[in-house]
Amino acid sequence: MPGTLPVPYVGRVSARIELDRVRKVYPAGPRGRQTVAVEGLSLVVEPGEVLALVGPSGCGKSTTLRMVNRLIEPTSGRVLLDGVDTAGLDPVRLRRGIGYVIQDVGLLPHRTVEANVATVPRLLGWDRSRTRTRVGEVLELVGLPVGAYGRRYPHQLSGGERQRVGVARALATDPAVLLLDEPFGAVDPEFRRQLQASLAAILAEVGSTVVLVTHDLDEAVRLGDRVAVLARGGHLEQVADPLTVLARPATARVRDFVGDGAALRLVAPSGGPAVVVVRDDGAEAATVLAAEDALGALRRAADDVGRAADDAGRAADEAGRDG
Numbered sequence: 658m659p660g661t662l663p664v665p666y667v668g669r670v671s672a673r674i675e676l677d678r679v680r681k682v683y684p685a686g687p688r689g690r691q692t693v694a695v696e697g698l699s700l701v702v703e704p705g706e707v708l709a710l711v712g713p714s715g716c717g718k719s720t721t722l723r724m725v726n727r728l729i730e731p732t733s734g735r736v737l738l739d740g741v742d743t744a745g746l747d748p749v750r751l752r753r754g755i756g757y758v759i760q761d762v763g764l765l766p767h768r769t770v771e772a773n774v775a776t777v778p779r780l781l782g783w784d785r786s787r788t789r790t791r792v793g794e795v796l797e798l799v800g801l802p803v804g805a806y807g808r809r810y811p812h813q814l815s816g817g818e819r820q821r822v823g824v825a826r827a828l829a830t831d832p833a834v835l836l837l838d839e840p841f842g843a844v845d846p847e848f849r850r851q852l853q854a855s856l857a858a859i860l861a862e863v864g865s866t867v868v869l870v871t872h873d874l875d876e877a878v879r880l881g882d883r884v885a886v887l888a889r890g891g892h893l894e895q896v897a898d899p900l901t902v903l904a905r906p907a908t909a910r911v912r913d914f915v916g917d918g919a920a921l922r923l924v925a926p927s928g929g930p931a932v933v934v935v936r937d938d939g940a941e942a943a944t945v946l947a948a949e950d951a952l953g954a955l956r957r958a959a960d961d962v963g964r965a966a967d968d969a970g971r972a973a974d975e976a977g978r979d980g
């Protein structure tokens with residue numbers, strides 16, 4: 658059930674986000690020219706959906722995200738939440754109803770984990786016992802039980818644990834909208850995979866509408882129900898489910914961005930079985946095979962190669978005997 662903004666949300670609620678011809682132009686600096694960061698972007702994120710925003714550096718991903726919680730005001734166009742134009746809402750109240758996680762999560766260094774996570778519930782005037790219960794729940798959800806971690810300070814945590822506290826803090830009031838800007842940008846690749854897996858489980862649990870900014874295509878494919886690919890100047894090139902983006906890039910820019918590595922790759926999109934995407938760049942054909950079918954095809958191909966090698970070996974032997 659969609660929530661009605663800008664009230665705080667409790668329970669499994671999610672909002673519909675609509676960007677309607679949104680444009681952002683940064684004014685010229687002392688020496689530079691003005692920058693068109695986002696150009697006429699129209700996009701809908703359905704309630705409960707995870708939309709991953711990807712694209713090359715500087716293509717306007719963060720600007721787009723921050724226009725949703727009004728950390729940045731659009732130059733023109735509208736951002737609607739559940740049909741309500743956010744331009745008419747109080748930006749501070751709006752932001753308290755929207756979870757926001759950035760790369761360097763910005764935990765308050767002199768406050769414990771528990772106190773950091775309780776920040777927004779306190780601002781919203783929740784009573785002590787309700788806050789304590791919820792803080793315990795969200796810390797449990799991100800795998801940092803309050804008994805073991807609640808009284809620690811940020812400097813007593815690893816980078817990955819700090820990121821998870823940031824996610825818990827953003828989830829503390831069950832926001833209808835969750836904005837994630839490179840949430841694991843600072844985490845090393847191997848641990849990143851683990852965090853992505855736990856985030857996927859968390860997102861499935863909370864039901865918020867999520868916009869995830871990442872430069873990591875694999876992260877987008879893993880976590881996104883749909884993937885939106887932006888090009889420089891904030892132009893939307895394609896928005897589709899992850900497999901379609903990989904298998905059938907809509908434009909040359911998307912093809913460049915997803916790269917040749919996408920021609921054959923094993924992916925595990927959220928909620929679906931692992932699949933192999935096979936793209937034939939020379940033709941229209943693109944095939945998405947279930948992993949087992951693809952493995953079967955690869956094994957058969959390997960058997961054929963093996964048989965051909967055996968045949969060639971036998972032929973060589975026979976030729977040797979004859980000679």
Ligand SMILES: Nc1ncnc2c1ncn2[C@@H]1O[C@H](COP(=O)(O)OP(=O)(O)OP(=O)(O)O)[C@@H](O)[C@H]1O
Pocket residue numbers: 683684692693694712713714715716717718719720721872
């Ligand atoms: N405050 C600002 N003033 C002027 N230009 C800005 C400002 N913020 C961003 N830009 C410019 O707007 C464009 C889009 O920036 P944005 O940070 O939204 O891109 P991004 O896709 O998130 O980039 P990255 O992946 O590198 O973080 C870039 O050209 C950037 O230099």
